Amino acid sequence: MAPPGYLGKLLRVDLGSGEIWTEELLENELRLWVGGVALGAKYLLEEVGPQVSWDHPENRLILTSGPVAGSGFGGAATFNVVSKGPMTNMAGSSQANGFMGAYMKFCGFDGVIIQGRSRRPVYLEIKEGRAFLKDASRLWGLPVDQTEEEIRKELGAKRLQVSVFAIGPAGENLVRYAAIVGDGGHVAAHNGLGAVMGAKKLKALVAHNAPRGFSVADPAGLKQAGLECFSFMKEFGPFYKWGTGGGFSTIYGQGALPVRNYTTNIFQEHERMNGQYLRSHFQVRSRPCFKCRMAHVKEVTVTEGPCKGFTAEEPEYEQIAAWGPQIGNTDLGGAVLLAHEVDRLGMDCNEASWCVGWAMECYEKGRLDPSQTEGLELNWGNVEAVRELLARISRRQGFLGELLAEGVMRAAKRLGGEPQEWAIHTMQGASPRGHDHRGRWTELFDTCVSNTSTIESSFGGIHAGFVGMKELDDPFEHLEVARSCARFNGIRQFDDCVGICRLASMHPGFTLRAFNAVTGWNFTLEDAFKVGLRAVNALRLFNLSNGLKIDQLRPSQRYGSVPKDGPAEGRNIMARWEEMVQLYHEEMGWDPSTGWPLPNTLEALGIRRWWEELSGTGKK
Numbered sequence: 001m002a003p004p005g006y007l008g009k010l011l012r013v014d015l016g017s018g019e020i021w022t023e024e025l026l027e028n029e030l031r032l033w034v035g036g037v038a039l040g041a042k043y044l045l046e047e048v049g050p051q052v053s054w055d056h057p058e059n060r061l062i063l064t065s066g067p068v069a070g071s072g073f074g075g076a077a078t079f080n081v082v083s084k085g086p087m088t089n090m091a092g093s094s095q096a097n098g099f100m101g102a103y104m105k106f107c108g109f110d111g112v113i114i115q116g117r118s119r120r121p122v123y124l125e126i127k128e129g130r131a132f133l134k135d136a137s138r139l140w141g142l143p144v145d146q147t148e149e150e151i152r153k154e155l156g157a158k159r160l161q162v163s164v165f166a167i168g169p170a171g172e173n174l175v176r177y178a179a180i181v182g183d184g185g186h187v188a189a190h191n192g193l194g195a196v197m198g199a200k201k202l203k204a205l206v207a208h209n210a211p212r213g214f215s216v217a218d219p220a221g222l223k224q225a226g227l228e229c230f231s232f233m234k235e236f237g238p239f240y241k242w243g244t245g246g247g248f249s250t251i252y253g254q255g256a257l258p259v260r261n262y263t264t265n266i267f268q269e270h271e272r273m274n275g276q277y278l279r280s281h282f283q284v285r286s287r288p289c290f291k292c293r294m295a296h297v298k299e300v301t302v303t304e305g306p307c308k309g310f311t312a313e314e315p316e317y318e319q320i321a322a323w324g325p326q327i328g329n330t331d332l333g334g335a336v337l338l339a340h341e342v343d344r345l346g347m348d349c350n351e352a353s354w355c356v357g358w359a360m361e362c363y364e365k366g367r368l369d370p371s372q373t374e375g376l377e378l379n380w381g382n383v384e385a386v387r388e389l390l391a392r393i394s395r396r397q398g399f400l401g402e403l404l405a406e407g408v409m410r411a412a413k414r415l416g417g418e419p420q421e422w423a424i425h426t427m428q429g430a431s432p433r434g435h436d437h438r439g440r441w442t443e444l445f446d447t448c449v450s451n452t453s454t455i456e457s458s459f460g461g462i463h464a465g466f467v468g469m470k471e472l473d474d475p476f477e478h479l480e481v482a483r484s485c486a487r488f489n490g491i492r493q494f495d496d497c498v499g500i501c502r503l504a505s506m507h508p509g510f511t512l513r514a515f516n517a518v519t520g521w522n523f524t525l526e527d528a529f530k531v532g533l534r535a536v537n538a539l540r541l542f543n544l545s546n547g548l549k550i551d552q553l554r555p556s557q558r559y560g561s562v563p564k565d566g567p568a569e570g571r572n573i574m575a576r577w578e579e580m581v582q583l584y585h586e587e588m589g590w591d592p593s594t595g596w597p598l599p600n601t602l603e604a605l606g607i608r609r610w611w612e613e614l615s616g617t618g619k620k
Contacts, residue, residue, distance in 0.1 A: 003027045004217040005067030005518040006035075011109040011131055013124060015200050016057055016116030020131050025110055031521065032606060035066035035110060036497035037093050037452075038535035040082030043113060044091060045542045045610065054086045054192070055174065055199040057117040063104070063205070064111035066499025070102035070290070071216055073226045073514045075504025077102035077290035080496055085191025085453065086176040087351070087407055087430040090543040092191025093452040097297075097501045098183030099163040102290045103207035105214065114202065123151065123166070123204035136203035143344035144168040144181040147204055155206070159184075166204035167194040168346025170394040174198050175405040177351035177430075181343050184287060185313035189348035191430055191453040217520030225517055229510035230293050237460075238275065239503050243296045244317035245275025247460075251317070255439030255568030259325040260380060261357035262424060262436060262558055265566025269330040273320055278332060284314065294504050300336060306383070307333030315339035318434030322353030326434070327360060328380025341387055345394040352393070354424050354431040355404040355411060356386055362419050374398045407431070409556070424559045427552040428453060432559065439568035441481045442472070444560070449485070449553045449584055451539035457489035459502060466507050467491060467525060476571050482580035486587030490532030497531055534605050537597045540590070545614050550595050553581055 002008030002025075010023045033039040040062040052058045062082040069076050079101035085092030104112065108129035121136040139147050147166040155162060165182030171194035178194030179187045182204075188194075197203075216222055233239070238246025251257050252270040259267045271277060278284075282303050288295035298314040310333065315323070319339035323329060329338075342349045356378075362368040363378035370377075376385045392401030403411045408431055412423035425431045430453035437444030442458045450456035462484045464471050472484055491508050498515050505511045512528050515521075523531075540548075554560065554577060562572045573580075585592045589601030602608040 002214065003030065004215045004520055005071065006030055007105060007108050007110050007214055009109050011112045011126065013112065013114045013131065013133070014116040015114060015118040015122065015133070015202060018133060020133070022109075032531075033534065034494070034497040034531050036064050036078075036080040036095075036499060037082060037493055038497045038531055038538070039064045039111060040080055040093065041091070041535045041538040041542070044082050044084070045538050048084050048542075050546050052084065054084045054089055054196060057200070058115060059084050059196060059199075061114040061193070061196050061200065061202070062111065063114075065101045065104050066497050067518050068514050069499025070105045070212055070214075071222060071514075071518050072291060073222055073500065073518075074230055075289060075292035075294055075501040076499050076514070078496075078499045078501050079104060081180060081188045081193050083191075083193055083196045084546070085193060086174070086195050087191045088428045088453050090428065090453075090546050090548060091451050091539045092193055093496070093539070094188040094190040094193055094454070095496055096165065096180065096182065096186045096188040097289045098186035099160070099209070099290045100165055100182060100205070100207055101499050103163040103209055106210040106212060107207050108213060112205070114200065117199065118201040121201050121203050123206060124202065125155075125206045127208040128210065139203050140172060141169065144346050145344045148182065148184075151204060151206055157208070161209050163207045163209075164204055166346070167197045167202075168344060168394065170346040170405075171195055171198035173394065173396050173405070175347060175394060175396065176407045176410075177348040178346050179348045181346050183289075185340075185343045186289075187343065187348070189350070192348075194346050216518050218517040221517035222514060225510060225513040229505050229507070229514070232507060232510065233294055233504065236506055239296050240294055242275035242279055243298065243314060244503070245278055245315070245320050248274035248317055248320060249276075251435065253567060255563060255566040256435045256437065257325055258321055258357075258434060258436045260328050261326065261354075261361045261422060262438070262561065263361065265436060265439070265563050265568065267325045270325070273324045273330070273332045273335065275317070278314065287313070289501065292501070292504055296503055302333035302336055305331050305333040307331070307337045310337055312336055312340035313343070319349050321434040322349045323386070326353045326357045327386055329383055329386075330381065331383065334383035338383060338386060338390070341390055345390060347390070347394065350434050351407055351431045352390065353434065355393070355408045356389060358408050358412065358419070358423050359389070359400065359404060361422050362415070367415070367417070367419050368400070372399050374400065376400070421557045423556055425556045426453070426559070427554050427556065428548070430454070436563070436568075437559070438561065438563050438571060438573065439566070441476055441571075441573050442485055444555065444573060445481055445580060445584075446485050448555050449581065451536060451543050456536065457485045457492055459492055459506075462488050463506070464488060466509065476568075478573065478576040478580050479583055482584045483587055486584045489536055489588065490529040493532030493535045494528040497535070530605060534607055537602060537605060537607065538610070540595065540597060541610055541614060544596055548595070550581070550593070553595070
């Protein structure tokens with residue numbers, strides 16, 4: 001019998017043979033890994049060897065929910081996707097909200113592991129404890145929004161009766177930063193997880209709504225935790241009233257708003273692009289995720305400017321930053337349009353915008369000529385040109401479409417010369433989230449040393465006070481930043497194990513209370529950190545065995561450059577970078593010179609066996 005919060009079943013699918021089967025998940029294994037990213041990291045490390053490239057049939061696409069997902073706790077329907085990704089050819093991990101994390105469990109499964117490659121396009125339907133592979137040939141080539149619509153028509157299902165996550169043309173054409181998009185615009189994006197689906201000829205995943213089939217240990221405790229968490233989150237930050245875009249101007253004031261590919265930190269129009277302006281000037285209606293009282297997800301209709309009358313999901317902060325200041329656009333309606341376009345084409349908005357912003361800088365400085373852009377005038381702020389460029393990227397059409405489909409690091413290397421100095425990325429190969437991290441050192445450092453091609457220990461900075469730690473005295477003190485990233489690492493990964501959206505429960509205390517109320521396991525904060533650190537260490541072992549070198553744990557020249565203006569002017573994170581990395585490794589219990597987890601570190605986490613198993617992969 002499965003423990004509370006779980007079904008105790010894992011669905012396995014081999015797209016090459018068409019075989020579908022189930023595996024039992026034992027309670028001792030679930031106590032160790034919980035779900036989400038940790039469970040995904042375990043299977044990735046065990047089943048995907050260094051010889052398996054990201055587009056190989058033997059690569060795994062691992063979708064896992066968590067024990068709180070579908071329990072009724074507000075905003076708890078998050079699912080996690082883990083795979084070897086094309087941006088780094090190392091671990092990728094990303095979460096998406098909406099309904100899939102709950103519906104997958106309602107269908108009878110705590111997770112799905114997909115391997116193999118289909119001979120023709122298919123989609124996977126999960127319903128009432130069973131799974132079916134269905135022909136998707138007629139859906140191949142369609143954008144995500146049309147794919148969702150067509151699948152619902154085929155199944156005779158209304159919007160809330162099924163959760164649909166799919167790839168668009170970008171995933172089909174193996175754009176390296178293709179995303180998995182569903183339920184109207186929720187995205188699992190980092191490290192090209194949509195391209196992994198495309199390589200497998202898997203167009204979509206569908207899960208049906210159904211009654212909850214698992215128990216909750218303490219329903220009254222869960223309800224109380226949910227009420228208190230909602231009360232806290234309503235007052236924490238601007239999210240409840242203004243959405244994630246509500247922090248847009250605050251981030252500008254920190255010097256952390258990306259403007260014209262990091263060429264400046266001045267963006268005087270920020271107050272006409274923030275969430276406060278959007279929600280007080282555009283028409284807005286609520287489209288919340290599963291049982292989420294925060295309801296920060298909205299649908300908006302543009303009421304002014306060239307895009308007046310256009311309706312789409314409200315862009316998150318990162319999408320506004322990507323398609324506003326990063327590309328020199330000052331029209332908020334244009335940002336809404338481009339955010340929607342990226343979602344329907346199935347691309348990560350962050351990597352896409354770093355590619356486009358870099359191309360615009362190259363064009364403005366004469367390093368891309370009209371013959372290479374094939375008529376596109378890529379001047380700063382040209383929304384229509386960007387819209388067309390995104391379509392070309394998703395199809396790998398023309399010189400520039402093919403170039404930028406590889407991501408900004410590879411594109412810059414191919415173009416060569418001075419433009420290589422302008423590309424914003426980590427040396428592992430992926431680009432950061434939608435900030436100018438030169439004004440947010442914790443996230444710049446975290447992004448470069450993380451295992452998943454995005455932030456790992458931080459989220460809107462380090463919230464050390466949430467777990468009883470000392471807050472940063474100086475966010476621009478090199479060693480304090482490195483030490484904080486190490487000491488806080490693990491708890492955000494625990495967030496990604498339990499199945500709750502961080503915007504529904506930012507405080508680890510409430511997340512832990514909900515987890516204990518569902519499972520009855522009475523985990524302490526130390527236990528929660530250990531679960532997260534198992535995931536972090538497993539992912540680090542995976543990356544090291546797949547070729548990660550310590551000199552890749554750094555930013556590109558522009559990403560780590562010194563701001564020339566704005567609030568972070570003159571701040572130089574690279575002045576003590578090597579010291580920061582060494583201290584981080586020491587604090588993590590890893591070899592300072594190589595980054596390999598030490599045997600006693602893995603012993604304390606109960607996963608030392610992997611040290612022995614990986615002894616032949618160059619750890620010494």
